[in-house]
Amino acid sequence: MTRYVFGRLLQGALVLWVVATVTFGQLRLLPGGPFDREKVLPPEILRNVEARYHLDAPLLEQYARYLARLAQGDLGPSYKYVGRDVSDILRDALPVSIQLGGLALALAIGLGVAVGLLAGTHRGRRPIRRRPCSRFSGCPFRASSWAHSSSWHSVWGSAGFRRGCGRDRCTRCSPR
Amino acid sequence: MKGGGRIAGGTLGVALGALLACLPPTTPVAGTLRINLGTEPPTLDWTRATDSVSITVIEQLMRGLTRLGPNLQPVPALAERWEVSDDGRTYTFHLRDGVRWSDGAPLEAEHFVYAWRRLLDPATAAEYAYFLFPVKGAHDYNSGRLRDPEGIGVRALDALTLEVELERPLVYFPSITTFMVTFPARRDVIETHGEAWTEPENLVTLGPFRLASWEHEYKIVLRPYDAYFEGRPALERIVAYMVNEGSTALILFEQGILDLVRVPPLEIRRFVDRPGYRRIAALRGYYYGFNTKLPPFDDARVRRAFSMAVDRSELPKILRGGEIAASYWIPPGMPHFNPRIGLSFDPEGARRLLAEAGVDPETLPPVRVVYNTDQTHRLVAQNMQEQWQRNLGVRVELQSREWKVFLRELATQPPPVYRLGWGADYPDPDNFMNLFTSYSANNHTGWGNPRYDRLVEQAATERDATVRQRLYDEAQRILVEGDAPIAPLFVSAINLLVDDRVRNFEPNSMDLWFFEGVEVD
Numbered sequence: 216m217t218r219y220v221f222g223r224l225l226q227g228a229l230v231l232w233v234v235a236t237v238t239f240g241q242l243r244l245l246p247g248g249p250f251d252r253e254k255v256l257p258p259e260i261l262r263n264v265e266a267r268y269h270l271d272a273p274l275l276e277q278y279a280r281y282l283a284r285l286a287q288g289d290l291g292p293s294y295k296y297v298g299r300d301v302s303d304i305l306r307d308a309l310p311v312s313i314q315l316g317g318l319a320l321a322l323a324i325g326l327g328v329a330v331g332l333l334a335g336t337h338r339g340r341r342p343i344r345r346r347p348c349s350r351f352s353g354c355p356f357r358a359s360s361w362a363h364s365s366s367w368h369s370v371w372g373s374a375g376f377r378r379g380c381g382r383d384r385c386t387r388c389s390p391r
Numbered sequence: 392m393k394g395g396g397r398i399a400g401g402t403l404g405v406a407l408g409a410l411l412a413c414l415p416p417t418t419p420v421a422g423t424l425r426i427n428l429g430t431e432p433p434t435l436d437w438t439r440a441t442d443s444v445s446i447t448v449i450e451q452l453m454r455g456l457t458r459l460g461p462n463l464q465p466v467p468a469l470a471e472r473w474e475v476s477d478d479g480r481t482y483t484f485h486l487r488d489g490v491r492w493s494d495g496a497p498l499e500a501e502h503f504v505y506a507w508r509r510l511l512d513p514a515t516a517a518e519y520a521y522f523l524f525p526v527k528g529a530h531d532y533n534s535g536r537l538r539d540p541e542g543i544g545v546r547a548l549d550a551l552t553l554e555v556e557l558e559r560p561l562v563y564f565p566s567i568t569t570f571m572v573t574f575p576a577r578r579d580v581i582e583t584h585g586e587a588w589t590e591p592e593n594l595v596t597l598g599p600f601r602l603a604s605w606e607h608e609y610k611i612v613l614r615p616y617d618a619y620f621e622g623r624p625a626l627e628r629i630v631a632y633m634v635n636e637g638s639t640a641l642i643l644f645e646q647g648i649l650d651l652v653r654v655p656p657l658e659i660r661r662f663v664d665r666p667g668y669r670r671i672a673a674l675r676g677y678y679y680g681f682n683t684k685l686p687p688f689d690d691a692r693v694r695r696a697f698s699m700a701v702d703r704s705e706l707p708k709i710l711r712g713g714e715i716a717a718s719y720w721i722p723p724g725m726p727h728f729n730p731r732i733g734l735s736f737d738p739e740g741a742r743r744l745l746a747e748a749g750v751d752p753e754t755l756p757p758v759r760v761v762y763n764t765d766q767t768h769r770l771v772a773q774n775m776q777e778q779w780q781r782n783l784g785v786r787v788e789l790q791s792r793e794w795k796v797f798l799r800e801l802a803t804q805p806p807p808v809y810r811l812g813w814g815a816d817y818p819d820p821d822n823f824m825n826l827f828t829s830y831s832a833n834n835h836t837g838w839g840n841p842r843y844d845r846l847v848e849q850a851a852t853e854r855d856a857t858v859r860q861r862l863y864d865e866a867q868r869i870l871v872e873g874d875a876p877i878a879p880l881f882v883s884a885i886n887l888l889v890d891d892r893v894r895n896f897e898p899n900s901m902d903l904w905f906f907e908g909v910e911v912d
Contacts, residue, residue, distance in 0.1 A: 247795025250518070253811070255802065255832040257521050259534035267516035297434035298586035307607045
């Protein structure tokens with residue numbers, strides 16, 4: 216049993232390492248850097264900025280630094296929000312995302328069960344479409360994109376707005 | 392069966408109730424202005440900020456030596472007056488007496504010296520450090536060639552006198568000091584709190600408003616600063632939300648939850664007739680650049696032909712965002728704007744030029760036009776394709792790229808034809824014209840003309856407005872009529888919705904929002 220648990224833990228660590236490495240590699244392979252701007256930075260300023268984030272170091276050193284930080288649970292500095300760490304941003308945003316996701320899930324289950332019950336009690340009579348059910352199932356983003364295309368938009372927009380549905384994450388994920 | 396219906400109805404009711412409980416209060420409050428920032432400001436550290444969202448908040452919190460007056464001329468702010476030496480190289484700013492920071496400390500010239508050294512310090516890695524490169528020693532210090540910050544040409548002569556020595560005379564220097572990266576800063580505050588110095592509990596400012604709270608990625612609340620040197624603003628509160636969906640913000644405006652929002656381009660036609668709709672030309676130009684190193688665009692006649700073959704008046708009709716068709720480069724609203732400059736639409740002349748250059752449209756391989764993925768840019772590109780095919784008979788191939796890929800391509804291998812825009816950082820033509828000097832990193836055309844470079848350099852130091860006009864006119868003629876490495880297309884507009892309870896709000900063509908005189912009924 217202990218052996219099994221250890222084995223699984225070791226596998227988990229291995230998977231994490233692979234994911235971290237692939238992420239690191241992908242970021243460097245993709246075209247464009249975090250400081251590419253429409254208004255091009257003069258080369259000496261770009262050098263200063265890259266030095267600040269250690270992006271001027273050899274790739275291997277950057278990789279080692281990245282892994283060492285990750286191992287301590289430090290996700291590194293944000294390139295966009297000056298002076299904030301990725302961990303800070305997650306700490307601020309995660310509770311809101313959980314609240315939003317939870318609310319969407321509660322709504323989905325509430326509406327889904329209600330419509331399901333109606334469909335059940337009206338079996339064999341006037342047909343009730345089940346589509347809203349499947350549209351809501353699981354993913355809050357799907358619910359929000361459905362809301363986008365319907366009159367629910369304003370209500371949904373406001374609900375999200377109250378606790379920051381305007382945030383990047385939400386809209387970036389929503390399939391449009 | 393009936394029971395099932397009741398349960399279903401009940402569940403539905405609970406679900407709807409939960410939703411309604413989430414609605415924000417919609418009643419507007421007098422004295423409270425509710426605006427949309429769009430996103431979280433990347434930083435409120437004015438020395439390191441670069442983006443328009445941060446500027447919007449910082450402009451409420453801080454002031455600089457000068458500020459932009461009604462027609463975008465620099466007027467006194469923290470400096471009550473200034474003198475320029477005869478050779479135009481030394482500016483002496485006299486600070487207003489009695490200005491106090493929000494913690495009660497008096498403003499001193501030393502706060503500027505510290506802020507400017509911090510901006511230029513390579514370790515700060517401020518992206519906009521180059522705004523102060525005209526200052527003596529600034530460029531050398533920022534690039535590490537000069538180690539001692541004492542060598543930078545900024546000194547506090549006494550508590551209220553700041554002396555700035557420039558590398559070369561620069562007539563628009565007081566326009567640069569309206570920009571946030573030149574604002575004063577407090578060493579004690581920044582050194583005590585480190586990165587957290589911009590949080591509401593630590594931030595010390597001196598502008599019309601102070602930061603009351605900042606809930607990251609949700610909202611910022613500003614309150615008036617009672618001791619503001621130009622008098623306490625009328626507003627009791629500004630609530631700045633961060634709703635990054637333009638269309639959601641519009642709905643919130645319609646519901647009376649927001650008082651001031653930007654209108655996304657494609658929504659404009661829906662709001663044009665509303666009473667709160669405001670439109671103003673922006674200091675933002677949109678152009679197509681040619682890679683002058685690649686045939687056939689290595690021949691100026693071909694570039695001119697392509698520019699002359701475009702009927703620019705078609706673009707505002709397609710985009711419908713209040714754009715102004717433009718064949719000049721210095722936009723209206725900028726000093727030394729001249730509407731008579733530019734190549735006018737002349738398809739016949741264009742075809743003649745093309746023939747003169749020995750280019751046969753029939754045998755010319757398709758011309759590749761590259762733009763970054765976006766609805767507006769696509770509409771423009773399709774129109775250009777259609778016009779060039781119609782008026783020149785050439786074939787045009789459109790390619791869209793993801794933003795970062797596009798930027799990288801511009802930096803490494805500029806395509807034969809590409810789109811780009813430029814928004815003013817400071818309201819002086821130099822900001823638009825030095826873009827296309829042969830040594831500008833933003834000039835992706837591969838074009839350089841020593842005469843143009845000289846004219847732009849000379850105009851930057853020329854104090855006589857008439858002479859300056861002549862210099863810029865000649866430079867513009869080289870840029871958009873003679874050598875034509877770019878074809879300017881239009882000037883963008885700013886489209887806003889302002890609730891009718893909001894009074895005295897004046898949008899400006901720099902798209903900077905000032906709220907100190909604003910009232911909300």
